[in-house]
Amino acid sequence: MELEEPPSCGRDWSELQRDVLVLIFLKLGTMQVLTTAGSVCRTWRKVAKEEPELWRRIDITNLAYDCDCYALKDLTKLAIDRSGGRLEEFSVEKIGDDDLLRYLCDRTSTLKKLCLISCYQLSEEAIVETGERQPLLEEIHITFAPFSETLTEIVGKQCPQLKSFKLNTSWHGKGTTYLSDEEEDNDDALGIAKNMHQLHHLQLIGNRLTNEGLKAILDGCPYLETLDIRHCYNVNMDPDMRPRCAKLKTIRLPNDSLDDVDNISDDYEETYSDYPFVDNISDDYEETYSDYPFVDDDEDGFEF
Known part of the structure; x- marks a missing residue:
């Protein structure tokens, strides 16, 4: 008997509500929000750029x-x-x-x-x-x-x-x-x-x-x-x-x-x-963030 493949959930992560995204981003580190999370798609980038709470x-x-x-x-x-x-x-x-x-x-x-x-x-x-x-x-x-x-x-x-x-x-x-x-x-x-x-x-x-x-x-x-x-x-x-x-x-x-002192151990988790x-990234940084397309580019990033 041939097994059927499970149906795809088809979830569009870019449609998550803004307040939900903010809660998710708050659990991430500063660098993760600034770069990785902010590069996923236009919606996520907009929240990462424009939500001061983050x-x-x-x-x-x-x-x-x-x-x-x-x-x-x-x-x-x-x-x-x-x-x-x-x-x-x-x-x-x-x-x-x-x-x-x-x-x-x-x-x-x-x-x-x-x-x-x-x-x-x-x-x-x-x-x-x-x-x-x-x-x-x-x-x-x-x-x-x-x-x-x-x-x-x-x-x-x-x-x-x-x-x-x-x-x-x-x-x-x-x-x-x-x-x-x-x-x-x-x-x-x-x-x-x-x-x-x-x-x-x-x-x-x-x-x-x-x-x-x-x-x-x-x-x-x-x-x-x-x-x-x-x-x-x-x-x-x-x-x-x-x-x-x-x-x-x-x-x-x-x-x-x-053992419980932070920021001391050389065993960095990140x-x-x-x-x-x-x-x-170019060293020729002149008070502009144009060298960081993964942060400020208006085009969509990865697509789910």
Whole structure:
């Protein structure tokens, strides 16, 4: 007996309602919406380009960097443009520099969260300018950055409404310590204590603060609820320090595991092999997105 082939569902994915598409796109990463999803067909591209809700949170992190970083920076600017001045959260890894932050500030003043990871080309002056131009900033997360001891003082003065602050300036990999336990430095801690009085959440992984610096933070930040001092080996949770930390809802101690820390592991889940077109983008970018036909072309993309 010859089996009949099952009938095709014949579904036209381009006819999905706009609100359904928005819900789907919100579950995708920024790069996936900006490129892959936005290239499927004219309907999907229109939603990807014209729905500001998709661009209130831009996350360009946890991507392997084996492609043209200039092209990635240009795509990040395009995502900023699509936010329509309503960007609230911006996270970037490696490609963040003064130019990108100024581009961001020129196009929005509604930022509430800024996350910078391994942005070695970024200056403290750009951080100051961003604080001045983003009056709604409540969260700043900085990991692996070559800033001076005055950074916490600068950030605290420029962002008086700061509720969450992360400064992971030194990394201790699993089984490896890159700082000597004898190196003590409370400059970061004192800057926080003197200028971040509204803090609710603080993370200082790998910092060189001592008990003196931690006491200053606990005294100067009366609203502090969570504290993460993993790999801060100069802190000794002695009988005097433990009662001081008892008011906190959550505390992560120096010897606690780092397995749950984001944006640190080299085992990236996403790589640029998912975005083969990035390597083919011209370096001759002149403030126009005409070099990105897969993003802005009005012709239909793939057909279902």
